[in-house]
Amino acid sequence: MEESNLDESSRVRVKLVSVLEEYSVPSDDIAVPSSIRRPGLSKVVNYLLGNADNSDSDDSDNDNDNDHDNDHDHDNNTSSKKTSSSSRLEFDFLVDNKFLRQSVEGYMRSNNISSEDVLRIEFLPKAKKPEEDKNDNEALPDWVSSLSYYSNPNNNSTNAFLASGCYDGAVRIYDPVTMSNLTSLPCHSSSIRSVATSSSLIASSGHDQQLLIHTYTCGTPSLTTTLSLKGSTSTIESLAFSDDGGLLAAGDFEGGVFVYDVNAEGSERTTEATTKAKKRKTDKNSSSSTKDLAPLHSNKLHVTAVSGVVFSSDSKTLYSCSHDYSVRATDLATQNPLLTLNGNKVATCLAKPTSSSKDVLATGHPDSRIKLWDMRIDSTTSAATYNSTLRPSHKGYISDLSFDPTDPYKLSSSSYDGLVKTWDIRCELPMHTIKAHNKNGGKALAVEYGKECIFSAGTDGNVKKWQV
Template structure:
């Protein structure tokens, strides 16, 4: 079937937003695009302030004209197109830039005791806190080697917590083969180290926490270059659970002084051992995350990991068993996130692609159910010019996520529109004066945090803060 430019087609609109139209059919020119359809909806609704809408045709975002879509999908003008309209993602706008003396490897935009706070970790081993006005609140040195990532969880006031009620736990991972737990008091802007985590024999790629409110306890996962994954709680032990690392021989005087100071500190900071060790990967584990447990009880004990061995694995962290493995050909993975949905994962790889996987199992069993991950789970594949080094899910939309690349560009994606990003911006971009003086250039993106309409970007350019507003409707 061929649709010609002068043809018309019947369209029936629907929406899950708070702006529904009365059910009626519209006869529309097939050369209409998103802008024309959005104008029609606004006019039909009689809105005093225009609202930009995007349009889903059979779960695909309309990127060209109705004619283009019909011809690509072999749909004739005798058909009735059912089109859902959703809120458009408004163009991102920069809020501020916070310079750092070294690369920002981790970032979290969070609310600590009622105060919006940006927390960053860096290659210099420091963790820094800033308020919404970019004013420095506190900083401390967590490691004597580069920090690779951080995660945060507030004290729950239970006996499980190693912090006091007014404190928040900051967990960091490092190239020094350890992770650290530090208690931060947001009222006094003070911090104290409380535990160090010892398992890995190589640098730790990342550390992540169980963020689900349905999780029965506070847990951590660490992913190591040694192909191991560690599972941890945040209880403080009464005594050291692992022996102290052996001192290196032939150290210089300055390193000896630093080690003496560190050993004095270690007398107060207890060394923790993992609850269990997850073994299955054959190469460096680059990312590990807990499943999104909201609305799905079995996901409370589920986790996912990806590796340079070109696999994505699902785990039962309670039993320590690898449930399923999805193997890909020459696709070393760098980052992995769960979307704002119990079943969707996105993983980025060195081949400059991002794979969207649906983990819903098609089988039923009386045994403990497990998500099925295999090559057939691949739902979509997206590609970009720069290597996507880090990902962040939208906090409100189960179809949106952001990627940060080694080319310095942050892209916002909708998994229903796989041909191109729906928005993008260059992070850490230098001023025109700097570019003229030869000081400009691309800044690698190493960390992302997206919450409450704010996308915080960490990398070579320090901390870059952007407004990325979304509608309140979650489309599935």
Template sequence: MANAENDVPQIQIRFITKQEQYAVPDYPLSVPATVLTTQLNTLVNELLKESVDSNATFDFDFLVCNEFLRTSLTEHINERGVSTEEVITVEYLERHPPPEPQDCLIHDDWVSAVAVREKWILTGCYDNTLHIWNTKGKHHLTIPGHTSPIKSVAWISLEDERATFVSASQDQTAILWDWNITDNSIECVQICRGHERGLESVAVNHNAQLIATGSWDTMVKIWSATVDERSNDGESASKKLKTDHGKIRTPELTMKGHKEAISGVVWSNKSELVTSSWDHTLKLWDTELGGIKHEIPGNKSFFDVAYSSLAQVLVAASADRHIRLFDPRSTEGSVVKTTFTSHTQWVQSVCWSTTDGNLFLSGAYDNQVKLWDTRSPKAPLFDLSGHEDKVLSCNWSNPKFMVSGGADNTVRIFKSKHAIH
């Protein structure tokens, strides 16, 4: 009687890895076509014990045709039209460890904006206040000044003794702030006026010279980000600030092109901007020429856009519950390279890892923050659960901490434990 095991067709595979500490011999091996990641994991660990003579076991993920294996091997390669006659190359890498929940920072109202720089967390709230916390969860400062909810915040500079940052609000202004860290005092340095409706997004360019804002008035405006110690006529800044007039900053440039509210702005290099809008488009702008370089159409409103300087690609969050990865430089086929589907409500916020061009976060109205790898479009690596209401903002500027703000009046902090690269 034939053994049932013999009835399962075999596939020839070859293991490779870029993580040399885990390298095993790359000769072809026969495995059942129905093999899953758990069995591949056992196999690699057995090969490692033979070649490295160590009893430690490791948890690996497996890439076949540049996508993580999440089904049986035969299903995975059939979907991609790969012949089972060939030797299949299976790349393995250490699995990303689960992020660990750290802290919950309680606010008095919805937290619609978060930005992290080193050990400091800046938050913006629907009660018109800004807050500064450290990554250990200690509250340092409450900052009044805006007259409507704050929708976006960004750090400009951070030194040992002082920091500057910018906040954008539905009160139609962006404010530049100077924080004296030593004595924990704050000064409103400049009020950026010029938008005719509420602001949704603010971003600072790479050399911290320029600020971009996007608004419900459909305009993109560019402002100077410099916080001058002295004004041109030699008057000290503090003396000049006694008159409100000295605080008003006007835009250096206004760019028109969107038909509805601009929901997100991000700098892709020192003079190029990407915007997302409710008008179903993403636009790439040249701030030196002051015009649109490229437009990417979508089929629903976009609520946020993020650019990875490592991978040089965009992810955009949309009203259709999907996140899409765009390669704006692509000349072949669609600029949409991947669609990530798992959220069950509007996706409100996206943010790339600053150290790994494959990883990004998303936050949505389904109360979930998700950690994604671009090589696993059908399922996130992890759900970062904890919010009890809509997630409005997420940030991963400090590689160690994933931070999100929500309509449950909290900021959630997860510690990111990076796999070895």
């Protein structure tokens, strides 16, 4: 395609297709200026929807972080197809499942598309900027290192809760709606490294090299330690339950990965603790004996600290990442390695979409990068590579990642720069930046998606909620 085919005065034909049915527009091809960008395309869609447009904004579109965040810094009312006469909807646009972040002309040039072709462009409402919930708790006495949200698969909000792990050694349970502290349990003699939740079970690990299972009754102060998980002689750095809650994976500081059948009470692997160790001294709420549980599987999968573990959707594969720069997939039935991918930086955290069967992983790194990995095993080459599509935006160590359980494209990240960022992994730039814990040089240590919200925690001792 010659460059003369597209110039400032040229027009191209596009087909606009709504991702959401309620915003559907006529299917006819339309001619638009080849230099048109997102704001101009948004005007076109609003015109086709019959929405008023009283703004005189130009068609500029700068793709730096601040402008991109500000571009989303308004409240979109997407509850109906039509808007009031004094407002209009803002839209984002995708071509080949990637967000359009340049002019139509620029995209067609860079992808060698002829000006005579019809470009299919999908659109959807812009993401709403997260707003801080005003029901925050008082600051906790120490850093909050980990968060885990549980909600009943049937979306029964009465069975939802948020668990936090704190450097004071206590696990705390919050009502995710009101953010009130429902109960707490001082169960570790030193700082907690990780927490994970599944139904009525909460797992916690600490620098005291203890890995514990607690039982929680929703809506009550009933939180007791029931199992002490054995196998590792080092600090457990990362935890994850399988989707059905029957298995727990744990990765330790020395590269070991342990898998436990947490429903194995009464089996030979579970025994009554000695009478001298029935209850931990700090377990003031426990009224039953704590049992020991040996691992179902244990393997040294990495050379050094395992910073993230997560099960596949079918619980047949375990993914792990480590400070040894690698990401691995292991077959749980055979314990054989399926795939090992090597990066060039320490991996600090790991996340996988929960609502998708796609083998996509996200890892965080100390150089402020977030990498996306395609874990599908090619039957011909038996290899895969990572696709680093997210442009560095944080200014510090990535501490945690979390995918939206209802949308496999939405990702949130926390960093030592004190910020939380929200992403759509089809776009290289973050959708929004939240100044969550950066006051007085604070660090954001944990981030977790809830139901239509994001939770974050950090060195300021605060657990915060952000409505999305």
